[in-house]
Amino acid sequence: MPRPFRRPRLRSTAAVCTTLSALAATSLVSGTSPTGPDRAxxxxxxxxxxxxxxxxxxxxAAYPRPTRRLDAAMVFLSFPDAVPRTTPAELTADHFPATSRFFERSSYGRFTLRPHPLGHWIRMPRPSTAYAVRRDWNPVRRSAYLRDAVAAADPEVDFSRYDVVYFVADPDAPGVDSDATKVVNLDTPLRADGRDIRRVVTVFERHPPDRLVLAHETGHVFDLPDLYQRPVDxxxxxxxxxxxxxxxxxxxxxxxxxxxxxxxxxxxxxxxxxxxxxxxxxxxxxxxxxxxxxxxxxxxxxxxxxxxxxxxxxxxxxxxxxxxxxxxxxxxxxxxxxxxxxxxxxxxxxxxxxxxxxxxxxxxxxxxxxxxxxxxxxxxxxxxxxxxxxxxxxxxxxxxxxxxxxxxxxxxxxxxxxxx
Known part of the structure; x- marks a missing residue:
């Protein structure tokens, strides 16, 4: 989930790291460490x-491991209460090839993320405001959004072909909140094309979007945690x-x-x-x-x-x-x-x-x-x-x-x- 970029204040003291127990390991050769599959x-x-x-x-194993090419569906969702002012091609270009290039460099060429944008809008059955989209999204409204999105897209998208699913909402619809972009992990998976969909990236980014936001969310698809802290207030x-x-x-x-x-x-x-x-x-x-x-x-x-x-x-x-x-x-x-x-x-x-x-x-x-x-x-x-x-x-x-x-x-x- 993206979070706001706020300019920090000067700290008055050094950050104190949690002190853990003393070193527990007890043997190894000093100098150059040996090579081999078990040294780490x-x-x-x-x-x-x-x-x-x-x-x-x-x-x-609940997550796809990014050690090969993975295919990602990009499905663009419009709503009855808004006429999109951007095109799926423009929104695709907001995120690709930048996201794929980030992972290609980071993985030293071991992983390729290949996007498959649908190319046109899929109309949702309800107005954008009906889903009450926000950062801390009501689970009932969120589930309704995902069910509607899968049902609306299923006639045109073969979900069985894809490792990653991005649902990209019309950024200018009145009920869309850009702060709500996140990965949704489903306790009860959605079913489409003979496949269980266990997680979906819901994209509500403005156009143009935050830098590298889709790469961050895709990291969660690969079981990486959020490393920021969210202030209580x-x-x-x-x-x-x-x-x-x-x-x-x-x-x-x-x-x-x-x-x-x-x-x-x-x-x-x-x-x-x-x-x-x-x-x-x-x-x-x-x-x-x-x-x-x-x-x-x-x-x-x-x-x-x-x-x-x-x-x-x-x-x-x-x-x-x-x-x-x-x-x-x-x-x-x-x-x-x-x-x-x-x-x-x-x-x-x-x-x-x-x-x-x-x-x-x-x-x-x-x-x-x-x-x-x-x-x-x-x-x-x-x-x-x-x-x-x-x-x-x-x-x-x-x-x-x-x-x-x-x-x-x-x-x-x-x-x-x-x-x-």
């Missing part, structure tokens, strides 16, 4: 019953958990590429691209920039663009408890992160028992007394969170220290992680 396994948190759990030891900061650093936190972020943890969960990183730091002592890891893929240039040590990255180590992990880890990845203005405020090693905590919206991922600020990119960041206090080149940082309460020692000629980062 000890740090793969178990999936829990939390909604959109960040556990990744198994895949939740609606007036506080939404982005204190992860700031600009993941699409599931904010579609407006300067560096919205998905966390390496999410890429591991989705199947876009091989086990050999993840290092599990399992012992007390020091481990050195060479981390490729998260946004660097096989055809994405990064700036090398000599200031020359370098191609060919994308198959090396992307993520280092320290286990901190039964359902928690610290994650380390290299971020900078590459790929989907082209507008990143700072380059360096981003540190964040992952908890598999925390539900969507409950802070399952929290970025840890290596510069708690400063901020960055006030002109564009969704939450400037975290915009400069990464550990910069030549800097070191000790994670509060964990006894884990990270140092960004140097960069290689190819643009990768040499990182020293000391646990204990």
């Amino acid at each position: 396994a000890p740090c793969a948190l178990r999936r829990t019953g939390a909604h959109h759990s960040e556990g990744l030891d198994t895949w939740n 609606g007036k506080g900061d939404w982005d204190t958990y992860v700031g600009d650093w993941d699409l599931m936190g904010s579609q407006f972020g300067l560096a919205p590429d998905l966390f390496a943890w999410h890429k591991w969960k989705l199947g876009w990183l091989d086990p050999g691209q993840v290092v599990c730091v399992r012992s007390l002592g020091t481990t050195r890891v060479t981390l490729e920039p998260l946004g660097a893929g096989p055809a994405t240039p990064v700036t090398g040590a000599a200031g020359v663009p370098v191609f060919g990255l994308g198959h090396g180590t992307k993520l280092a992990v320290v286990r901190t408890g039964p359902d928690s880890v610290l994650a380390f990845e290299a971020r900078g203005p590459v790929g989907n992160d082209g507008s990143a405020c700072r380059s360096g090693i981003l540190v964040y905590r992952v908890r598999s028992g925390a539900a969507s919206g409950g802070g399952p991922v929290r970025v840890i600020d290596a510069h708690p007394h400063t901020a960055g990119c006030w002109e564009g960041s969704v939450y400037p206090p975290l915009a400069d969170a990464p550990v910069g080149l030549g800097e070191s940082f000790t994670v509060p309460g964990e006894g884990v220290r990270v140092e960004a020692e140097s960069r290689t000629a190819s643009g990768a980062w040499t990182v020293k992680i000391t646990a204990g």
Whole structure:
């Protein structure tokens, strides 16, 4: 579900991250970590019953896994109380190819989202105002909307052909609320063309829409959680958990590429691209920039663009408890992160028992007394969170220290992680 982009206020104190139990893992070789399919396994948190759990030891089969081409139906809904002022072609162009390109870059070419727009309007049986569309939508009215949409579209859409369904409402109809765009998970699936429809993306965006909003909602279709917090009174900061650093936190972020943890969960990183730091002592890891893929240039040590990255180590992990880890990845203005405020090693905590919206991922600020990119960041206090080149940082309460020692000629980062 999208949320408003509100310019943040300057914080007076550093954000305090939840202190968890001391390191539980007890063995590993220091130095270069071994390659092989199981080197990351000890740090793969178990999936829990939390909604959109960040556990990744198994895949939740209720969701399509984006490790192949997936086909998406786009159905455009008009209403008796409004004449559309836009065309389905214009609304398709609002979201594609931008959404597909985001996922292609983020997945290093491992996933293709192919849209199938219907090309004309499907008339709903009731006025737009009859459905009382809003952010916190009445379940009865929402169910009526979805039933009507499926029934109206079914004569022209073979739902059995599609992995993802987008119902796109006429943005100018009087009863449409752009704040209501979201993924609806159905306890009782709708049935059409011999297929159970278990979730639908309901799109109510204005024209033109919020940036990357459809990519955010599609992330939920793949079992990714909301990483923003929703203030109780609606007036506080939404982005204190992860700031600009993941699409599931904010579609407006300067560096919205998905966390390496999410890429591991989705199947876009091989086990050999993840290092599990399992012992007390020091481990050195060479981390490729998260946004660097096989055809994405990064700036090398000599200031020359370098191609060919994308198959090396992307993520280092320290286990901190039964359902928690610290994650380390290299971020900078590459790929989907082209507008990143700072380059360096981003540190964040992952908890598999925390539900969507409950802070399952929290970025840890290596510069708690400063901020960055006030002109564009969704939450400037975290915009400069990464550990910069030549800097070191000790994670509060964990006894884990990270140092960004140097960069290689190819643009990768040499990182020293000391646990204990």
